[in-house]
Amino acid sequence: MVEPDGRPDRDGAELRVVGTSLPKVDAVAKVTGRTKFADDLFLPRMLHCKMLRSTEAHAKIVSIDTSRAEAMEGVVDVLVGEDLPIPYGILPVSQDEHALCLDRVRFVGDPVAAVAAVDEETAFDAMHRIEVEYEPLEPVASVEDALDAEDPELHLYGDGHNVHKAVALEFGDVDAALSEADLVQEDVLFYEGNTHLPMEQHAALADWTPEEKLTLWTSSQTPHYVHRALAKVLEMKPAKIRVIATPNGGGFGGKSDPFNHEIVVAELARRTGRPVKIALTREEVFYCHRGRHPVLMWVKSGFRKDGSITGMHFRSFLDGGAYGSYGVATTYYTGALQTVTYPVPAYKFEGLRAFTNKPPCGPKRGHGTPQPRFALEVHLDKVAARLGLDPARMRLDHLVEPQSVTANYLKIGSMGLGRCIETVVEESGWEGKFGRLPDGRGIGLACGSYISGAGLPIYWNNMPHSGVQLKLDRGGGVTVFCGSTDIGQGSDSVLAYVVAEVLGVDPFEIEVVTADTSLTPVDLGSYSSRVTLMTGNAALQAAERARELLVKAVGEEWGVPGNRIGFGEGRVFDVEDPVRAIEFAEAVVLAEAAFGTIGTVGSYTPPKSPGRYKGAGVGPTPAYSYAAAAVEVTVDRETGETRVDEVWIAHDIGKAINPVLAIGQVEGSVYMGMGEALMEEMTYRADRGVVHRHPSLLEYKSPTTHEMCPVHTYLIEDPDPEGPFGAKEVGQGPLLPIPPAIVNAVHDAVGARIDAIPLTPERVLAALDRGAAGEEAREGPGAPPEFAWPEPVRVPPPWAGGDGRAVDDPRHIGAGGVRESAREPEGAAP
C-alpha cells in the first residue's frame, strides 16, 4: 500500500534485484578491457607532463633553474611553485599543501617543478635538466624526533612543536573505573604504516576549452573535493570547472585527497591551451601515499573477573608524514570506535599526530581504526588468558546493546556482532581447536566494527551528503545521475540495482552517469564506506518519487487506486488483475503526458549524532557494521615464518544488496588485512636522510596468489532501518578483525605475543627467543614517548546524566539550553 507520505510500502514484497548475486553493470566493459581509466584517454594535441621531485627529505629551496629544460625542443611549458602559490588540503583546518613546493621541500618525492612537452619522453628528459639548489635542514624521521625541540619544525601551525594535532577526551572517571577493576591490563603495541597500492597508478588529463573552461579527468575517489581544490588554487569559478572521476583502478583511500599533479596539469592546460596528461610512475604513487599511519598505542584497561570492561585509557601516537591530509580526522579515529563493540563505561583517549619528513599519511581502508582495533583485540586476548576465559565467550558475554549510546556518544543501531562471533566459532570448529591444536598450529579470533559513512562532511555545511537525479525517457530508458565514484567496489551497480528494484526494470538497461561535477549532483565521494548507504538512500528516494508519478498516471488511466499498481519485469501491472499490464515505457508516456518531463531527485543527509563536544564529529555514522573472524595459522618455530591457513569471517552487513559483490569486498578486505599483518610496510631509511625503503612493487610486499588462503564468508543479515533495504557497509570493516586474529592465532600456535605488526619472521623469532631464555615470550615496543597531553575535554557519559556536551560547554545541561550554532565541529571527517 502507499503510505500517507507517498512512500510505497514494500514490506513483505518479494525483492527482485536486491539480494540477488548479479554481475556488475560495468562488468562486461571491465572484462573486455573497454573501461577507460584516466591514462587510457588521449586527446588531439595532448601534452605530457612530468614532475620533478625533491631529492632532499627536508630543505629550503634556494633556487630553481628551469632554463635548460625550457630550451629543449618539444618542451611547451614549465611550472614552479610560485606559479601556483595558493595552498590547499583536504581538510579546511589543514590547508598546508602547495601544488609545487614554494620555498621548502618536506620529503623525498615532494614535487618542485613540472614540465609539459609534446611527449612523455621529452618531458622526462627536460625534467632532468631542471636544476634545484637546496639548503638542507635536519630531517625529522620519527614521532620521537618530531617532539624533540632541537629538530626544525615542518609547519608553523598545529598543536605544538611538529605536533599537527593533539587531542584528549575523557568520558567518565577512568581512574576510578580502573581502581574498581579485578584486573588491570596495560599494553603497548605498534602498527606499522602501509600503503594502498592500487594497481592503477594515478593519472589525470586536463583540457582547457575555447570557452575558458577547464575539464579534468582524474583517477580520484573524491571528484567533489578535487573540484573545490581546483577552484581555490586556480582562482576560478567552480562553474567553469568540470571534474570527471574516471573509473578508479583501485583506490582503498589512496585517491581521496586533491593531489598536486591534478592541479599542475590543470594549470598547464590553462597556460598552454592544450590538453595535458600526467600518469604517475609507481615510485610517484608511493610518494602520493596518504596511507595507513604508523601508530604506537598504549592501552590500560580495567576488567572484572567475568571479562567485562570497567574503564579504558587509550593513547595513540601517529607518525603523520609531511602534510596534514586527513590527519586530524585520523587522529580522532584512532580513539573513536573502541567503544562500539564491548561496553566501555568510562573511557579516556589521548592522541597526537606528528609531522615528519615522509610522504603524508591519510585514510586507508578502515581509516585510523585498524590500528586501535588491533591493539584492543590483542589486549582482550591477553586478558582472556589471564582470566582463564575463552576469548570468544568473553566477547560474546559483553556486547554493546543495539539501539544504545556509547560513553563517547556514538549512537548504535543494529548490532549483529554476537551472531558474527557465534557463526565463526561454529563454522571454524573453534571449540575443538582453540588451545588444542598441535604445537606450531593455532587459531585466533578477533572482531571489528566500522562506519557506514561518516556522519559529517569534510567541510562544514548543512547540505545533503549524496544526491541523485533520475531521468525517465519516454522510450522507457532510465538514467541515474550521481556524483559517486566507482573505484571497483560496484557503486555504479548499487545505483542501478536500487532504482531497478523500485521501478521494476532490468538493472542492466539503466544508464548510470556518475562522478561528473557538471552532470551529476554532489556525492561527497567514495570514502568512509559511505556510498551504498548514502547514495543508495538518495537513489531510493529519487526512484520512489518517480514511481509515485507513474503510479498516479497509470492509476488514473485505469481508474484504479494507486495501491493496485505494481512494477516488475519491465512492466507496470494491476496487482489484483496482473493480466492487465503495460510496458514500463508506456507508463512513462502516460506520466510524461500528465506531468511533463519526468525527472526526480533524491538526497540523503545522515541523522544528527548525540555527541556535542569538540571532537564528536569523528565516529558517528548512520549504521555500524560488525565483523568477527577466526583465523588458523601455522608457525614455523625454526624460521619464524607464519602462514595463514584458513579464515572464517562473518560480517554483519544489514542486508546485502548484491551478495557476490559483498563477498568480494570481504575477501578483498581479508587479503589486505593479511598483507598488513604479515608483510606490507611503508618504511624509511633514516641513515641517508629519510628515504622510502623501497618505492617499488617488487620490494613493497603485496601478497601474491601463493599467500592467499581459503576464506569462508558469512553474510549476517539484520536489516538496519537507516540503510537502503537495510544495507550497511562491507568495503572496509571486514579488514579490521584480520590482523589481530592472526596475531592471536600465532599466540595460540607457539605461545608468542607479537605486539607489533607486520608480524615478521624476525619478530616471531625474537619473541620465541625471549621465551626460551625464560623471559616473557613477547616482541613489541617499549614505553611510548613522554608528552604533555592537553587537559581532556570532559564529557559525562549518558549513564552519568550527560547530554553529549563537555562539562565546560556553556550549553551543557544546567547552563541553560542555548540553540545550537552552525559552528564547524572539529574533526568533521570521513
Place this chain on the structure above:
Amino acid sequence: MMRLPRFAYRVPDSVEKAVAMKAEADPEARYVAGGTDLYPNMKRRHQRPPELIALHGIEALRGIEEDAGGGLTIGATTTLTEIAEDEGVGRDYPALAETMRLISTPILQNMGTIGGNLLLDTRCNYYDQPEGWRKSIDYCMKHEGEICWVAPASPRCWAVQSADSVPLLIAMGAEVDLVGPEGDRRVPVGALYRDDGIVYLKKQRDELLTRIHLPAPNGWRASYRKVRRRGAFDFPVLGVGAWVRLADDGTVVDARLVLGGVGSAPEAVEGAAEALSGSRLESEAVKAAAEAAWKAGRPLDNTDFTLSWRKRMIRPTVKRALGDLADERR
C-alpha cells in the same frame, strides 16, 4: 610510464656475427636475451647501453639436447619455462626443473633465459631504485656514486648475487661455453663469478655465454632451497644448492653445498664434503654441514629481511635442502 632510454639495436643470426658485432660496438653495448633484468635496469637508468645486440635471432642458442657423455646441453637463450617443461630435464634433473619454477613468476619464466639468469646483475637495496631515489642518497658505488652504503667504510661494492640457478648449477658441477673475439672456452659455472658487486663476472666483456652443460645424471642427487618473502616475484635472500654423490649402498662419497643471495658471488661451502662424506645424511652429519654453511654465509643488510635473520636461516635451509636429497628421484 617508465620508458626505456634510446639505444641502437642489432639482431644477428649467428653466434659469430653476434660476437663480431659486440666487439665492434661501443664498449657499453650489451647483449640482450629475455630482457627481464636489463630492461628494468635501463628504465631506472642504471644502465644505458647505446647499443643492444639481441640474441633472439640465433637459433643455435636455443634448445636442449643430450650430449655424447650422457649429460645435457642447454642453449643459453632457452627460456626458464622451456627448461622447466622439458621432459628430459624433469626426468634426470628434477631439481633444475623445480628451480626454474622458483624464479620470479611464471610469466617472467616465459621470457627470462637460463643464460640471462646466470649473468643476472647483482642486486642491492641501494641500487635497484629509481633515478631520483638514488640521487637523494648521492648514488652509490655501483653506479655514479662513491660509497657503498651497505658498508660505507668498505672499498668495494657488496651488491648481492641473486640468481637462483647459480647455486644449484655450481653444486651440480655444470659448465658453460663462452665464445669471444679471442676464441671459445669452457669453464665451470663457479668460475664465472667474482666476489665484487660491480665487476661480478669473470666473463670478458664481449664474450657470449652460449651453452650450459650438465653432467650425466648418474650416482648423484641435487636440490635447491630458496628463502624469500613471497611465493612469487621475489629474489632469493638466501639460496642453498646441495649436491651429493652416493655409493651404491647410499653412503655419501662426495658433497657440495653452495650458498646464493648472501654475497656478491655464490659461496661454495668449505667443509661440506668433509661433513657429509661417509654419512647417509644422518642428522649429525647434516648438522655439521649446516654449521659449515652457517660459518661461510655472511649476508649484509642489502636485501629484504634483516641480515641477522638471513644468517640464521642458513642452518635450517641447509638442513631442508639436504633433507630433500633423501628423495631418490633426485
Place this chain on the structure above:
Amino acid sequence: MPGHEKSLPSGEAVQWRLRVNGEDAVVSAPVHKTLLEVLREDLRLTGTKHGCELGECGTCTVLVDGEPILSCLTVPAALQGREITTVEGMETADGLHPLQRAFAELGAAQCGYCTPGFLLAAMALLDGDADPDRGRIVEALGGNLCRCTGYLKIYEAVELAAARMRGEDAEPSEEVLYGGA
C-alpha cells in the same frame, strides 16, 4: 628469422609489422618503444594496462604465440612474425570468452585494472590444461598481482570457465554466490 645485421638506429622511427589479435598492424616507432607503449599509444589498444613497467606486477601481460609475457619488457623488434593476443582479442564471434563471462558473473573483476592480465594468463593456463586444480591455478596466476579481490573470485571464475570450456553445464555454487551458512 632474418637478422637485422644493420643497426636499427637509436631513436629513429622504424616501421614494424605486428600481428595483433589476428590482424596485421603496421606501426612506426623507435626501437626502444616497448610493446606496451606501442599497443596503448600507437594502436590505442588500451585494454592492456600497466602497473609498474618494470616487470614487478603482471598487469601488462599479453600473449605471444599463446604464452603470457610482459609487454612492458618486450620490444616489437623481438616479436616480428609472432602472434600477439591482447584482451581485445579474447572475444569471438560467439561473444565473450568463457573466462570473461565467468569473471563478470562472479565479480572477479572489481576495479578491473589487473583483469586483462589475469584473463590472458588464465587463458594460457586453460589452453594447456583443461582441468587445472586450485594449486595449478595459484601457480599459474602467481605472476599477476591484484589488490581488490584477494584472488579467490578469480580462482573460482577460472574454475567455472574451465568447466564450461570442457562442455560441462556448470553454474557457480551457492557458497560462491551467497556465502556460507
